[in-house]
Amino acid sequence: MSQISAAGQSHGVGADHPALRSSNISMAPGAGTGLKSAFIGLGVLGLAVVAIGWFKDSTHALASLHVGVITAITICLGATFFVLIFNLVNAGWVSTFKRQYENVMSLLPIVSLLMIPVFVLDYLKGGALFTWMSSAAHGDVILEKKAGFLNPMFFYARSAFYILLWAYITSTLRRLSLEQDRTGDKWLTAKARRTSAWAILVMALSASFAGFDWLMSIDFKFFSTMWGVYFFAGSAYVGTATMILILALLRRAGKMEGAVTSEHFHDLGKLLFSFTVFWAYIAFSQYFLIWYSGIPEETAFFEMRLKGAWPMVGAAVIISHFALPFVIMLFRGIKRNPTTIAFFAIWSIAAHVIDMFWVVRPVVHVANAADPVGWGMIWIDAGAVLGVLGVLGWLIVGKVTSGPLVAVNDPRLGESLDHRNYV
Amino acid sequence: MSSKVYTTESGEVVYGIVAEFDTPADVYHAAEQVRDAGYSKWDVHTPFPIHGMEDAMGVKRTILPMIIGVVGLTCAGLGFLMQWWMNGVDYQLTVQGKPFATWQAFVPITFELGILFSAFTAIIGMLFFNRLPQWYHPLLKKDRFLRVSDDRFMICIEAGDSNFDPDRTRALLEGAGGKHIDLVEE
Numbered sequence: 001m002s003q004i005s006a007a008g009q010s011h012g013v014g015a016d017h018p019a020l021r022s023s024n025i026s027m028a029p030g031a032g033t034g035l036k037s038a039f040i041g042l043g044v045l046g047l048a049v050v051a052i053g054w055f056k057d058s059t060h061a062l063a064s065l066h067v068g069v070i071t072a073i074t075i076c077l078g079a080t081f082f083v084l085i086f087n088l089v090n091a092g093w094v095s096t097f098k099r100q101y102e103n104v105m106s107l108l109p110i111v112s113l114l115m116i117p118v119f120v121l122d123y124l125k126g127g128a129l130f131t132w133m134s135s136a137a138h139g140d141v142i143l144e145k146k147a148g149f150l151n152p153m154f155f156y157a158r159s160a161f162y163i164l165l166w167a168y169i170t171s172t173l174r175r176l177s178l179e180q181d182r183t184g185d186k187w188l189t190a191k192a193r194r195t196s197a198w199a200i201l202v203m204a205l206s207a208s209f210a211g212f213d214w215l216m217s218i219d220f221k222f223f224s225t226m227w228g229v230y231f232f233a234g235s236a237y238v239g240t241a242t243m244i245l246i247l248a249l250l251r252r253a254g255k256m257e258g259a260v261t262s263e264h265f266h267d268l269g270k271l272l273f274s275f276t277v278f279w280a281y282i283a284f285s286q287y288f289l290i291w292y293s294g295i296p297e298e299t300a301f302f303e304m305r306l307k308g309a310w311p312m313v314g315a316a317v318i319i320s321h322f323a324l325p326f327v328i329m330l331f332r333g334i335k336r337n338p339t340t341i342a343f344f345a346i347w348s349i350a351a352h353v354i355d356m357f358w359v360v361r362p363v364v365h366v367a368n369a370a371d372p373v374g375w376g377m378i379w380i381d382a383g384a385v386l387g388v389l390g391v392l393g394w395l396i397v398g399k400v401t402s403g404p405l406v407a408v409n410d411p412r413l414g415e416s417l418d419h420r421n422y423v
Numbered sequence: 424m425s426s427k428v429y430t431t432e433s434g435e436v437v438y439g440i441v442a443e444f445d446t447p448a449d450v451y452h453a454a455e456q457v458r459d460a461g462y463s464k465w466d467v468h469t470p471f472p473i474h475g476m477e478d479a480m481g482v483k484r485t486i487l488p489m490i491i492g493v494v495g496l497t498c499a500g501l502g503f504l505m506q507w508w509m510n511g512v513d514y515q516l517t518v519q520g521k522p523f524a525t526w527q528a529f530v531p532i533t534f535e536l537g538i539l540f541s542a543f544t545a546i547i548g549m550l551f552f553n554r555l556p557q558w559y560h561p562l563l564k565k566d567r568f569l570r571v572s573d574d575r576f577m578i579c580i581e582a583g584d585s586n587f588d589p590d591r592t593r594a595l596l597e598g599a600g601g602k603h604i605d606l607v608e609e
C-alpha cells in the first residue's frame with residue numbers, strides 16, 4: 001500500500017515493489033527500433049501508394065487518406081477521453097499503465113495536423129471530399145440555409161481551434177504527469193483532476209463538433225444529432241483497443257510483469273466489450289430514428305449506402321464491430337488472456353477502420369452505377385489506412401520507449417498493483 | 424443420501440457444528456483447512472465480505488451467467504418471433520407506409536425482452552442457487568450467531584456433508600483455532 005508522508009511527498013510503493021524494479025518498467029536504450037522501422041516503413045510505403053493513387057484517381061486517394069487520418073485521430077481522441085475520465089473519477093486500477101494512455105493522448109494534436117494535407121488536397125480538387133465547398137453545390141438551397149456555419153473560413157477556423165484546444169489540454173495533462181515523475185508531489189494528481197473537470201466538457205463538445213465538421217459535413221444535406229456520440233463511441237472503442245495492444249506488446253517484450261496482469265486485461269477487455277455494445281446501441285438508435293421518420297435529407301445517407309456492394313460493407317461493419325465480438329468477448333477467459341484480448345484489439349481496430357470506410361468512402365464512387373464501391377482501386381484505401389496507421393504506430397512506439405513505462409510517483413500505484421477482479 | 428442422521432441426547436436432529444473465530448485472518452486460514460479436509464456442505468459467516476474467501480473455501484464459479492445468457496437470448500428470439508407473428512402475419516396493420524414485418528421496428532422490444540428476462544433469470548436463479556427464501560435457518564436459533572453481524576467470524580459445517588463426523592469435525596475446527604465450538608440443532 002502506498003504511504004504518504006506529511007510533507008506531501010508521495011513515496012508510493014516506489015522501487016520497493018518487485019514489479020516496479022527499473023528493468024521491468026523501462027526499455028533498454030534502442031529498444032523498439034525494429035518495430036519503429038517496420039512502422040515507418042509501412043507508413044512511407046502506404047503513403048507512397050496513396051501518392052500513386054492520387055495520379056490514378058485523386059478523389060479516391062483523398063477519401064482514402066481521410067479514412068486513415070480519421071482513424072488515427074479517433075485512436076488518440078479515445079485515449080484522451082480515458083485519461084480525462086480516469087483523472088476525474090480517481091481511478092486507481094489504471095495507475096500502472098496510465099502513462100501509456102498519456103503517450104497516445106499526447107499524439108492527438110500531432111496526428112490532428114494530418115487534417116491539413118486532407119484540407120489542402122481537398123482545396124486543390126475544388127471540394128471533391130467536402131462537397132459543400134465544390135462549385136456544384138453552389139446555390140443549393142439547403143446549403144444556403146447552412147452557410148452561416150458551413151462556409152470555408154469558419155470551417156478552417158473551427159478546425160484550427162479544435163487542434164489548438166486539444167494541444168493545450170493534452171500537453172497540460174502530460175506536463176502534470178511528467179512533473180510528478182520528477183518531483184513526486186502527490187497534489188499534481190489533484191491538479192490534473194481539476195484540469196480534467198473542465199477539459200472533459202470542452203473535449204466532449206469539441207470532439208462532437210470535429211465529428212460534425214470532418215465526417216458529417218462530407219454529406220452536407222445529412223444531419224444527425226446522434227453523430228457526435230457515434231464519433232465518440234468509435235473513438236473510445238478504438239482507443240481502448242490500441243491500449244490493450246500496446247500493453248500486450250509490452251508484456252510480450254517481457255516488461256510490466258506484475259504491473260499489468262490478467263486482472264488489468266480483464267477490465268480493459270470489459271471496457272472494449274462495453275464500447276462494442278455502446279457503439280451498436282447508438283449506431284442502431286441513429287439508424288432507427290432516421291428509418292422511422294423517413295425525412296429525405298436524412299434517409300439519403302443510408303440510401304446511398306444501399307447501392308451496389310455497399311450493403312456488404314455495412315454488414316461487415318455490423319458483424320465485425322458488434323455481433324461477433326459481442327458473442328465471443330462475453331466469455332471471461334477471452335478477456336483475461338492477454339493473447340486473445342490482443343487479438344480482439346487488432347480485430348476492433350480493423351472493425352473501426354471498416355466503419356470509417358463505410359462513413360467516408362461512399363461519397364466518391366456512389367454515382368458510378370457499375371462499381372459504387374470502387375473495388376478496382378481498393379488498394380489505395382489499404383495503402384492509405386496502413387500508411388497513416390504506420391505513421392501513428394511509429395509515433396506511439398517512439399513515445400512509449402522515450403521514458404519509464406510507469407508513472408513512477410503516481411500515488412495510486414499500490415491500488416493498481418493490488419488490483420483484482422473478485423468476480 | 425448416504426449421510427447419516429445424527430441426533431443429540433434430547434433427540435433433536437443435528438444440523439451441524441459451528442465454530443467462532445476472532446479475526447478475518449483466522450477464519451480465512453481455518454476455511455483453507457476445512458476446504459483441504461474435503462468438506463463441501465459448509466459455509467463461512469462474516470460481518471463483511473472478505474476478499475479471496477471464495478478461493479480459501481474452494482468455491483467454484485457459478486453457472487448462473489451461462490443460464491442467464493441462454494435464457495436472455497432465447498427470450499429475445501421469442502420476442503422477435505412474437506412481433507413477427509403479430510405484426511407480420513396475424514394482424515397486419517400499415518404503420519407509416521412501412522412493410523408489415525420490419526426487423527427495424529422489432530429491435531427495441533426484442534432488446535427489452537432480452538434484458539427483462541435476463542434480469543428475471545438473474546434474480547430468480549440467484550435465489551434458487553442460494554436456496555432462498557427459507558422460513559428460518561437453524562443457525563439463527565443460536566444467540567452467539569448474532570455476533571457475525573458485529574465482530575465474530577464463524578464456520579458452520581453441516582451434518583449432511585458426507586465427510587461429517589461429530590468427533591473428527593469438531594477436532595478439525597479445534598485444530599484450526601475455532602472457539603466456542605457447538606452443535607447446532609435442526
